[in-house]
Amino acid sequence: MAVHVSSRSRFGTPAGYLAAALIVGVTVVPLLFVALGGFRTTAQINAAPAGLPGPWVWDNYRAILVSETFWQFLGNSALIAVIATVLAVGLGSTAGFALSRYDFRGREAFYTLFTLGLLFPVGLAALPLYQWLRQLGLLENPLGVALPQAAFSLPVTIVILRPFMRAIPIEMEDAAVLDGASRLGFFWRILLPLSVPALITVSVLAFVTSWNAYLLPLLVFNDATNFTLPLGVATFQSQYSQDTALVLAFTALSMIPALAFFVLAERRIVGGLTGSVKG
Amino acid sequence: MTETTTTVGRPVAPPAPPAPPRPRTRRTSTRTRLELVLLLGPALVLFALFVLAPIGIAAFYSLYRWNGFGPLQDFVGLTNYTDALSGPVFQSAFWHNVIIVVLSLVVQLPLSIGLALLLNQRLRGRAVLRAVVFAPYVLSEAVTAVIWLLMLQPGGFVDRVLVAAGLGDLVQQWLADPDVVLYTLFAVITWKYIGFGVVLLLAGLQAVPVEVREAAALDGASPWQTTRLVVLPLLGPTIRIWIFLSVIGSLQLFDLVWIMTLGGPANASTTMATYLVDHGFKRYEFGYGSAVAVVVFVVCFLFALLYQRYVLRRDTEGAVTRMVG
Structure with missing residues (x-):
């Protein structure tokens, strides 16, 4: 860090570029190993794990793309993530509205109750949740995953939305009321449209959380046709553990949705996380 | 229910709502x-x-001995708790979590701060860099686990790269040696989560006005002094939140460990969460597993409470969790 402020402000330092190169290498090499490994045969990988494809083999990717399994996992993940996100953001925004723009006794108590959920991840709830879902008849049902996920996403959703909704000036509400809008009309026609940036952030967070979840689908689904992508990847890996190339191709394909989504929503994800952390 | x-x-719907800010009928x-x-x-x-x-x-x-099926009738009081707290496997699981917590603070935090400081320069392509560093964070732990499971196979990618770099002596049985496995898992965790810390700290750094640094430089502070005495204290709130999130996350570690080692070999990488799932769903000890869940929750809750009381209080007047997200 022996760097002068003046030189710092014009260009990066060599140390900076070195660190950048190092961190990019460490981050990207494993991803490349997976993606490129899918273009090799297992024999080639076993002979030279760190080698490059040559000749390029398309069979692994083709086999997975024409099989039903991958698309089924993808569809299941998407369905569950959409339901969980819609529920979390829908119910979270109405609750956020009530907790930010109504005065009533116990409001702060409710808010604290929701925030308590942040300390209690699905993992700890696993045993009772499983029993509970079994009694509700929700095992082997996408709702058995989506409903708890939505519930567990409510705390973050409300924690982010409440200050945002609270910051919208009261004059706007008064003006809407003068124009004959009810409070719910104000919520629906004015507050929600104004909250779109925060709504996008919480949607992205809820979606990614659901999309990446492993434990809950593991508990709820036994039937492989119901599996989500993370569960599918882990299962596929143990099933085809001797066919490394196929596993690599499967893993590479299953990374694509998350990475593509990330590229599209990077600003939202990063902004949402850093923003919410700053309070 | x-x-x-x-x-x-x-x-x-309280019986007598307090007077709203504006009188209503x-x-x-x-x-x-x-x-x-x-x-x-x-x-x-x-x-x-x-x-x-x-x-x-x-x-x-948690107060019953129960296999998860049939009626709950074997009431055992607090036996499950005393069994868990005195059991050597649960104790070692607890210490594994503590080791991960400590390693995160000692290794990941300085690393994140260092990288953030280095990346907080006008590097070409910094936006791309930030995205790349953050990318592993959006992958699921399942995908991360499978990637590293394959890379760490004996004689696999990692071993070959080490040998090629002349570091063949470092090659270990990464996931099969009970003395090594926990540290291997920690390295994978670091790979996945370091980007989160870096991005968080970069956001914090960007909030430090350039004028502050310049003023310190004008007063004769060396760059290192400026960083240590001016910039780092201003990063305090961000660092304290990172610590909070990191500790809670480390205490609840599950997916990665479960897929990569199932807590093995010989319980060498068992965490509290894998321990509870193992006992609940593999051994059908639902009562006992529930007791473990309650213990873990209490540990997290106590930590959150104490941390809020003694550390975070100066950053926010709200609930501890107001800041989490």
Whole structure:
């Protein structure tokens, strides 16, 4: 860090570029190993794990793309993530509205109750949740995953939305009321449209959380046709553990949705996380 | 269950609402109550059903010896708790979590700060860099686990790269040696989560005005002094939040460990969460597993409470969790 402020402000330092190169290498090499490994045969990988494809083999990717399994996992993940996100953001925004723009006794108590959920991840709830879902008849049902996920996403959703909704000036509400809008009309026609940036952030967070979840689908689904992508990847890996190339191709394909989504929503994800952390 | 919902739901429509900021007629206040029930009710029901109820149910199960099926009748009081707390495997699981927590603070935090400081320069392509560093964070732990499981196979990618770099002596049985496996897992965790810390700290650094650094430089501070005495203290709130998130995350570690090692070999990488799932779903000790869940929850809760009381208080006047996200 022996760097002068003046030189710092014009260009990066060599140390900076070195660190950048190092961190990019460490981050990207494993991803490349997976993606490129899918273009090799297992024999080639076993002979030279760190080698490059040559000749390029398309069979692994083709086999997975024409099989039903991958698309089924993808569809299941998407369905569950959409339901969980819609529920979390829908119910979270109405609750956020009530907790930010109504005065009533116990409001702060409710808010604290929701925030308590942040300390209690699905993992700890696993045993009772499983029993509970079994009694509700929700095992082997996408709702058995989506409903708890939505519930567990409510705390973050409300924690982010409440200050945002609270910051919208009261004059706007008064003006809407003068124009004959009810409070719910104000919520629906004015507050929600104004909250779109925060709504996008919480949607992205809820979606990614659901999309990446492993434990809950593991508990709820036994039937492989119901599996989500993370569960599918882990299962596929143990099933085809001797066919490394196929596993690599499967893993590479299953990374694509998350990475593509990330590229599209990077600003939202990063902004949402850093923003919410700053309070 | 219904009891939880109603007790929780009752204050939604308080018998005598406090005076609202602007006077409203009696009719509106009835209407307001109705609106509140409509707005808050569905979220509360969902939350009570799937988050609050399991906490309560876990506490209830934990008092029984129960295999998860059939009626609950073998009431054993606190036996499950004493068994868990005195059991060597649970104790080692607890210490594994503590080791991960400590390693995160000692290794990941300085590394994140260092990288953030280095990346907080006008590097070409910094936006791309930030995205690349952050990318592993959006992959699921399942995918991360599978990637590294394959890379760490004996004689696999990692071993070959080390040998090629002349570091063949470092090659280990990464996941099969009980003395090594926990540190291997920690390295994978670091790979996945370091980007989060870096991005968080970069955001914090960008909030430090250039003028502050320049003023320190004008006063004769060396760059290192400026960083240590001016910039790092200004990063305090960000660092304290990172620590909080990191500790809570480390205490609840599950997916990665479960897929990569199932807590093995010989329980060398068992965490509290894998221990509880193992006992609940592999050995059908639901009562015992629930007791473990309650213990882990209490540990997290106590940590959150103490951390809020003694560390975070100066950053925020709200609840501890207000800042988490």
